[in-house]
Amino acid sequence: MPDGAKGELLAQLARVGKALGNGTRLELLDLLAQGPRSVAELAAAAHLGLSTASAHLQALKHAGLVTTTRYGTTVEYALAGDDVAALWHRVREVATARVADVGRAARTYLGPDDTEEIGREELLRRVADGRAVVLDVRPGPEFAAGHIPGAVSIPIDELAGRLEEIPADQEVVAYCRGALCVFSHDAVRLLAAHGRRAVRLTDGFLEWRLAGHPVAGAARP
Amino acid sequence: MPDGAKGELLAQLARVGKALGNGTRLELLDLLAQGPRSVAELAAAAHLGLSTASAHLQALKHAGLVTTTRYGTTVEYALAGDDVAALWHRVREVATARVADVGRAARTYLGPDDTEEIGREELLRRVADGRAVVLDVRPGPEFAAGHIPGAVSIPIDELAGRLEEIPADQEVVAYCRGALCVFSHDAVRLLAAHGRRAVRLTDGFLEWRLAGHPVAGAARP
DNA sequence: ACAGTATTCCATGGATTCATGGAGGAGGAG
DNA sequence: CTCCTCCTCCATGAATCCATGGAATACTGT
Numbered sequence: 267m268p269d270g271a272k273g274e275l276l277a278q279l280a281r282v283g284k285a286l287g288n289g290t291r292l293e294l295l296d297l298l299a300q301g302p303r304s305v306a307e308l309a310a311a312a313h314l315g316l317s318t319a320s321a322h323l324q325a326l327k328h329a330g331l332v333t334t335t336r337y338g339t340t341v342e343y344a345l346a347g348d349d350v351a352a353l354w355h356r357v358r359e360v361a362t363a364r365v366a367d368v369g370r371a372a373r374t375y376l377g378p379d380d381t382e383e384i385g386r387e388e389l390l391r392r393v394a395d396g397r398a399v400v401l402d403v404r405p406g407p408e409f410a411a412g413h414i415p416g417a418v419s420i421p422i423d424e425l426a427g428r429l430e431e432i433p434a435d436q437e438v439v440a441y442c443r444g445a446l447c448v449f450s451h452d453a454v455r456l457l458a459a460h461g462r463r464a465v466r467l468t469d470g471f472l473e474w475r476l477a478g479h480p481v482a483g484a485a486r487p
Numbered sequence: 488m489p490d491g492a493k494g495e496l497l498a499q500l501a502r503v504g505k506a507l508g509n510g511t512r513l514e515l516l517d518l519l520a521q522g523p524r525s526v527a528e529l530a531a532a533a534h535l536g537l538s539t540a541s542a543h544l545q546a547l548k549h550a551g552l553v554t555t556t557r558y559g560t561t562v563e564y565a566l567a568g569d570d571v572a573a574l575w576h577r578v579r580e581v582a583t584a585r586v587a588d589v590g591r592a593a594r595t596y597l598g599p600d601d602t603e604e605i606g607r608e609e610l611l612r613r614v615a616d617g618r619a620v621v622l623d624v625r626p627g628p629e630f631a632a633g634h635i636p637g638a639v640s641i642p643i644d645e646l647a648g649r650l651e652e653i654p655a656d657q658e659v660v661a662y663c664r665g666a667l668c669v670f671s672h673d674a675v676r677l678l679a680a681h682g683r684r685a686v687r688l689t690d691g692f693l694e695w696r697l698a699g700h701p702v703a704g705a706a707r708p
Numbered sequence: 709a710c711a712g713t714a715t716t717c718c719a720t721g722g723a724t725t726c727a728t729g730g731a732g733g734a735g736g737a738g
Numbered sequence: 739c740t741c742c743t744c745c746t747c748c749a750t751g752a753a754t755c756c757a758t759g760g761a762a763t764a765c766t767g768t
Contacts, residue, residue, distance in 0.1 A: 281586065317747090330581070331585065356573060526714075541716060557764090
């Protein structure tokens with residue numbers, strides 16, 4: 267890399283890349299793609315120490331990928347914009363398509379390919395027909411920060427104990443955070459094991475939002 | 488970042504980010520976005536030692552962003568696909584929009600904002616009207632690997648000595664690699680200094696190709 | 709087989725990144 | 739003012755990354 271103005275420009279661009287070059291930061295970015303969260307919440311959700319989470323969040327902020335807002339004593343981090351969400355989505359897409367080990371790791375993490383998936387348009391069609399109910403299995407705060415209009419929220423942790431809340435005469439379309447999120451896979455398996463007809467959305471809420479579909483409940487206090 | 492399957496998946500995804508986290512690699516990626524090149528060519532174009540260039544190219548390959556093909560004794564590196572070009576474009580877009588220092592470094596590198604720019608559609612319109620001639624000021628090999636149909640190739644280094652090759656009765660639309668490439672800025676300034684009416688394409692060939700416009704001369708032997 | 713060219717491999721020292729625990733600072737409630 | 743909560747800053751040692759020059763490898767042409 268040359269010194270001088272060009273080198274300086276490239277070095278600045280590389281800051282964005284560096285921010286994406288750490289699994290912990292990617293996990294935080296993935297959480298933030300679902301909605302704004304405080305440092306403590308993010309640390310808990312990602313099973314990180316507070317210092318560690320804070321440091322990584324500041325690295326993301328320094329790279330311009332997230333912004334902060336102070337509410338009293340808590341600091342809320344949020345994605346800097348939908349272009350950042352699109353960047354994160356593109357990274358996953360390229361990695362999935364181009365790195366064989368990513369496909370392997372994804373299969374290990376998501377489990378066997380035994381669940382049926384449908385696209386966003388097919389979901390809309392089935393809901394319009396009254397054939398399907400949409401089930402959001404993400405943790406409660408993420409549902410609250412925004413979800414597919416009409417979806418029912420039952421976090422995956424509580425699903426086993428709340429099966430009777432789901433109307434028995436319709437099929438279920440479960441979704442979660444995005445293409446590499448395990449919750450919807452687990453939900454479909456759990457529902458199928460209880461004799462319910464269930465499929466999952468191919469990707470998740472991030473892709474739904476990026477595709478420009480309407481979002482419910484995204485108000486900020 | 489948790490251990491286990493999820494941590495493994497995130498670590499794999501981070502490999503793509505790490506590959507983007509170094510200015511030298513970004514420069515190589517930017518060159519490869521213009522077309523396939525050998526190691527020696529890339530090293531020369533980026534002013535790198537051969538060992539250094541080779542090591543970085545292998546890092547990009549390990550992250551799945553580029554592929555290699557052997558032709559006799561030379562190894563040709565190429566972008567793994569247009570999804571990688573789109574990723575690189577998105578990184579620049581986010582960095583430009585979100586990191587103040589990038590905007591500053593870009594202005595320093597590209598020079599004062601004294602050149603008129605037009606979009607791709609406007610370029611097509613002016614060419615269709617016979618009002619404008621399109622000038623490709625990238626180095627010869629990049630023009631050969633693909634260019635805007637009908638464009639004339641005069642590398643920026645040779646432009647000062649080849650001004651008479653450009654028809655005097657039309658205005659010039661100069662373009663180069665992409666949004667952060669300095670050649671077209673320099674070309675417009677040079678032409679204007681010689682009394683020619685010249686504007687530049689807002690971005691460059693990378694964006695032209697990604698937008699799905701036709702490309703000439705991209706044949707591979 | 710031999711010489712020549714293009715590329716990769718390897719060893720090295722210096723710089724950067726990382727996780728972590730404890731101190732420090734900012735704001736709110738009493 | 740004082741405690742309390744939430745978060746940031748700081749120091750540290752281990753791990754990783756980086757540029758570089760010289761040796762080793764792969765292939766071509768003779």
